[in-house]
Amino acid sequence: xxxxxxxxxxxxxxxxxxxxxxxxxxxxxxxxxxxxxxxxxxxxxxxxxxxxxxxxxxxxxxxxxxxxxxxxxxxxxxxxxxxxxxxxxxxxxxxxxxxxxxxxxxxxxxxxxxxxxxxxxxxxxxxxxxxxxxxxxxxxxxxx
Amino acid sequence: xxxxxxxxxxxxxxxxxxxxxxxxxxxxxxxxxxxxxxxxxxxxxxxxxxxxxxxxxxxxxxxxxxxxxxxxxxxxxxxxxxxxxxxxxxxxxxxxxxxxxxxxxxxxxxxxxxxxxxxxxxxxxxxxxxxxxxxxxxxxxxxxxxxxxxxxxxxxxxxxxxxxxxxxxxxxxxxxxxxxxxxxxxxxxxxxxxxxxxxxxxxxxxxxxxxxxxxxxxxxxxxxxxxxxxxxxxxxxxxxxxxxxxxxxxxxxxxxxxxxxxxxxxxxxxxxxxxxxxxxxxxxxxxxxxxxxxxxxxxxxxxxxxxxxxxxxxxxxxxxxxxxxxxxxxxxxxxxxxxxxxxxxxxxxxxxxxxxxxxxxxxxxxxxxxxxxxxxxxxxxxxxxxxxxxxxxxxxxxxxxxxxxxxxxxxxxxxxxxxxxxxxxxxxxxx
Numbered sequence: 242x243x244x245x246x247x248x249x250x251x252x253x254x255x256x257x258x259x260x261x262x263x264x265x266x267x268x269x270x271x272x273x274x275x276x277x278x279x280x281x282x283x284x285x286x287x288x289x290x291x292x293x294x295x296x297x298x299x300x301x302x303x304x305x306x307x308x309x310x311x312x313x314x315x316x317x318x319x320x321x322x323x324x325x326x327x328x329x330x331x332x333x334x335x336x337x338x339x340x341x342x343x344x345x346x347x348x349x350x351x352x353x354x355x356x357x358x359x360x361x362x363x364x365x366x367x368x369x370x371x372x373x374x375x376x377x378x379x380x381x382x383x384x385x
Numbered sequence: 386x387x388x389x390x391x392x393x394x395x396x397x398x399x400x401x402x403x404x405x406x407x408x409x410x411x412x413x414x415x416x417x418x419x420x421x422x423x424x425x426x427x428x429x430x431x432x433x434x435x436x437x438x439x440x441x442x443x444x445x446x447x448x449x450x451x452x453x454x455x456x457x458x459x460x461x462x463x464x465x466x467x468x469x470x471x472x473x474x475x476x477x478x479x480x481x482x483x484x485x486x487x488x489x490x491x492x493x494x495x496x497x498x499x500x501x502x503x504x505x506x507x508x509x510x511x512x513x514x515x516x517x518x519x520x521x522x523x524x525x526x527x528x529x530x531x532x533x534x535x536x537x538x539x540x541x542x543x544x545x546x547x548x549x550x551x552x553x554x555x556x557x558x559x560x561x562x563x564x565x566x567x568x569x570x571x572x573x574x575x576x577x578x579x580x581x582x583x584x585x586x587x588x589x590x591x592x593x594x595x596x597x598x599x600x601x602x603x604x605x606x607x608x609x610x611x612x613x614x615x616x617x618x619x620x621x622x623x624x625x626x627x628x629x630x631x632x633x634x635x636x637x638x639x640x641x642x643x644x645x646x647x648x649x650x651x652x653x654x655x656x657x658x659x660x661x662x663x664x665x666x667x668x669x670x671x672x673x674x675x676x677x678x679x680x681x682x683x684x685x686x687x688x689x690x691x692x693x694x695x696x697x698x699x700x701x702x703x704x705x706x707x708x709x710x711x712x713x714x715x716x717x718x719x720x721x722x723x724x725x726x727x728x729x730x731x732x733x734x735x736x737x738x739x740x741x742x743x744x745x746x747x748x749x750x751x752x753x754x755x756x757x758x759x760x761x762x763x764x765x766x767x768x769x770x771x772x773x774x775x776x777x778x779x780x781x782x783x784x785x786x787x788x789x790x791x792x793x794x795x796x797x798x799x800x801x802x803x804x805x806x807x808x809x810x811x812x813x814x815x816x
Binding site: 283285287288289291292293295297300324326336338339342343345 | 449466539540541542568569570571572573574634635637638641649739740742743781782783787805
């Protein structure tokens, strides 16, 4: 009888390991959300953060794989609604330009564009819902 | 066995997007690469120059080199936007990298040499260092503070400097704003009228070059209504100040009812200005439209791309350069090495654009404006190009180098600095 060099169960275990070590959240948001999000991104965000989401040296921060994008949803929604001008550093670089507030966008538009950003430029994070935007907007209105 | 094959299928399906992503990342990698370093201190094939000119790289990877100055003994001083080993100024003794010393524990942009002193600026102050008979800084750790407490809110905070021949130093104080809206750069936010920023920024101030501890109230408010300037120079041929204004951003993003994406990329010119004492160049109420050849009313103040309004009497630029190219250095050439055409003409280093997106980015070159009697005497032209590293890199803005500083050497050579990696090129001419 020919001896197998690698037993089947070892192969299965190895394949399972590879499978599980991949990011388990491979689900992309619905195409309609991503399409709507891209339209808003191109109009509102692209001129600063650029088509590749990598920002501008010393001026505008990148959106690819940073804690500001992949971190708490509430923080990201807050930045978009209220703007942001605290000095921050990403990969040893700081940025001159302020992020303007975008309260002119409605809850649906903000949820679409943030979901798009969280799932573009190599990012893969959970979508943001209009209800979540509404909640942060209400908290800001109350001065929180 | 059925289970096994379905797992294999699952693994293949699951890894396919993963592999695709990897390949995509690899394909994109050179765009953002920061480590490739192909130049050495020999003839640099990277730069394109007019016939008879050649370039060498005299230094590389120095850091974020903003402005540079070259002393009469050939020493190069480089001002850094980010401290390197705690130092904000590097001195390249003899003009090469064999002996570099660092001092000045503040980041910034401005640096200049005049009458036995080295002048340098942080983002809120101006300092000077006395040089000894051998042109060496006597006390590198204890500069004299000439001007202090200038506005620094990060946006447009470069305090660029130049000196005249009558003991004055001129300092740009850029407006920490795009167009003086109540909420900077926010859609729907009105322009403040009058703009309170103009009291302490958005202009050029003149200070004494030898008086310590001046504040803005000690200075002369030399010119107003200038959004931001990084490149400025005293033109000794006519004894006048000239500056390069960075024009406004975001016409389309904030006012798409009046301006297309292309309008934003092409209209709000970068302006080459002759600055007389007391001049007002109209920011934030006005911008210059090179197609109409007019100063136009900004949309934050009721403009729609067609109304000139209060901007009709505002002084026009000597030259309107394409929008958003970011002129970061200006130098009037006084040397004898270059051909006669270049004498007293203006070299301008364009850092390159970002706000032209989604249109292709542009700039990343050094331009030349021939001048006679302090006025342009012919069309501007590109003098040095090739900093971007190719058309794709230029269009995306993911370039190799960004021209930021200019200086003239004692033998009339032209030096160009880059603040992306920290290269310095020396340009020479031979018949």
